[in-house]
Amino acid sequence: MNTYRKPARKLEGIKPYDPKSMPAKVVLSANESPYQAPSELHRAIQSCVGAASLNRYPDPLAETLRRTIAQAHNLAPDQVLVGNGGDELLFNFVLAWGGAGRIFLNMPPTFSVYEHNARITDTRVVSIPRKADFSINEEAVCDRVAFGDIDFIVVTSPNNPTGNTADPSFIKRLLESSDAMVLVDEAYFEFAGATVLPWLNRYKNLAILRTLSKAYGLAGVRLGYLLAHADVISELLKVRQPYSVDTVSQLIGTCVLEQRAAFDRHIAATIDQRDLVFEALGKMGGVRPYPSDANFILFRLENASKVWESLYSRGVLVRDFSRERGLKNCLRVTIGTPDENRCFLDVLEDILAQEGDSHGK
Numbered sequence: 199m200n201t202y203r204k205p206a207r208k209l210e211g212i213k214p215y216d217p218k219s220m221p222a223k224v225v226l227s228a229n230e231s232p233y234q235a236p237s238e239l240h241r242a243i244q245s246c247v248g249a250a251s252l253n254r255y256p257d258p259l260a261e262t263l264r265r266t267i268a269q270a271h272n273l274a275p276d277q278v279l280v281g282n283g284g285d286e287l288l289f290n291f292v293l294a295w296g297g298a299g300r301i302f303l304n305m306p307p308t309f310s311v312y313e314h315n316a317r318i319t320d321t322r323v324v325s326i327p328r329k330a331d332f333s334i335n336e337e338a339v340c341d342r343v344a345f346g347d348i349d350f351i352v353v354t355s356p357n358n359p360t361g362n363t364a365d366p367s368f369i370k371r372l373l374e375s376s377d378a379m380v381l382v383d384e385a386y387f388e389f390a391g392a393t394v395l396p397w398l399n400r401y402k403n404l405a406i407l408r409t410l411s412k413a414y415g416l417a418g419v420r421l422g423y424l425l426a427h428a429d430v431i432s433e434l435l436k437v438r439q440p441y442s443v444d445t446v447s448q449l450i451g452t453c454v455l456e457q458r459a460a461f462d463r464h465i466a467a468t469i470d471q472r473d474l475v476f477e478a479l480g481k482m483g484g485v486r487p488y489p490s491d492a493n494f495i496l497f498r499l500e501n502a503s504k505v506w507e508s509l510y511s512r513g514v515l516v517r518d519f520s521r522e523r524g525l526k527n528c529l530r531v532t533i534g535t536p537d538e539n540r541c542f543l544d545v546l547e548d549i550l551a552q553e554g555d556s557h558g559k
């Protein structure tokens with residue numbers, strides 16, 4: 199045939215997820231860590247990868263890594279599920295708790311993957327937009343949840359791309375007000391410190407998502423994990439791909455988590471730099487940075503997409519959110535090394551000064 203049978207109707211109008219990654223001298227667009235593992239750990243990773251039996255299928259549930267994660271969080275192994283990046287677990291979650299006739303409560307602007315996953319699985323999305331300062335509209339969310347028809351909610355804390363954490367008392371209210379599953383996406387937890395982990399043994403409808411892509415510098419390896427009640431994990435086992443986490447990733451993840459203290463220095467440096475970049479942005483006329491507990495900062499300024507282009511033409515790649523709903527004139531910069539951050543700030547200052555000059559003429 200010179201044509202093909204059309205795919206499912208729901209795919210009409212859907213655009214594939216695009217991280218908008220482009221080559222640049224200074225890449226501050228994807229919330230990755232700017233740091234490689236410390237050299238000693240790097241060598242340890244290489245030697246354990248070298249010993250892998252690649253002719254065999256991986257352990258489906260990554261039991262060794264699972265036990266390491268369980269230990270690190272003071273949980274039982276059956277409260278842990280490892281995935282091919284946090285993204286795979288988000289997809290598994292919507293396969294299990296979403297679908298036709300099911301309802302997901304979203305709080306945009308937030309991680310676009312949630313809504314995308316809902317659309318491709320025929321899950322109905324109820325959106326309760328955040329307030330102008332990007333805090334959650336808690337009253338509206340609780341009023342809506344009180345209807346009793348919501349199947350699951352994702353609370354992103356810290357939220358991407360806005361950077362703010364959710365109020366723990368709000369999350370508690372959600373957990374207690376209905377049996378809807380509440381997935382707290384803590385992908386940036388290590389930069390914030392705040393977590394609802396201690397509540398796992400108290401609430402059966404709580405699940406927590408973590409990743410090794412951000413604080414632990416393993417975005418290229420694809421490892422995330424979900425923490426929840428063993429019964430919740432059992433439901434997710436029904437929808438997951440059996441061999442999604444390959445042998446090499448399992449070995450690297452175990453090695454990195456066993457020595458995760460080696461990353462404390464990187465995390466502390468990123469937090470220091472974040473506060474520095476926030477202060478510097480706040481001092482630039484016409485730039486409004488939003489407070490962040492993560493490893494990135496969202497900021498608003500006039501002609502954001504033009505400024506994005508000028509930054510890129512000078513070798514600095516940040517993420518342009520200015521065309522997204524609720525994020526008019528917003529750009530997001532990932533915190534890099536001190537040199538990268540200095541470069542970003544200098545180039546931005548220069549661009550704004552030139553703009554000021556041309557307006558003055």
Ligand SMILES: *Cc1c(COP(=O)(O)O)cnc(C)c1O
Pocket residue numbers: 229282283284285286309354357358383385408409410411412417420421422
């Ligand atoms: C980065 C991120 C994830 C997970 O990323 P993976 O690389 O797939 O582990 C999950 N949620 C949010 C909000 C993120 O920003």
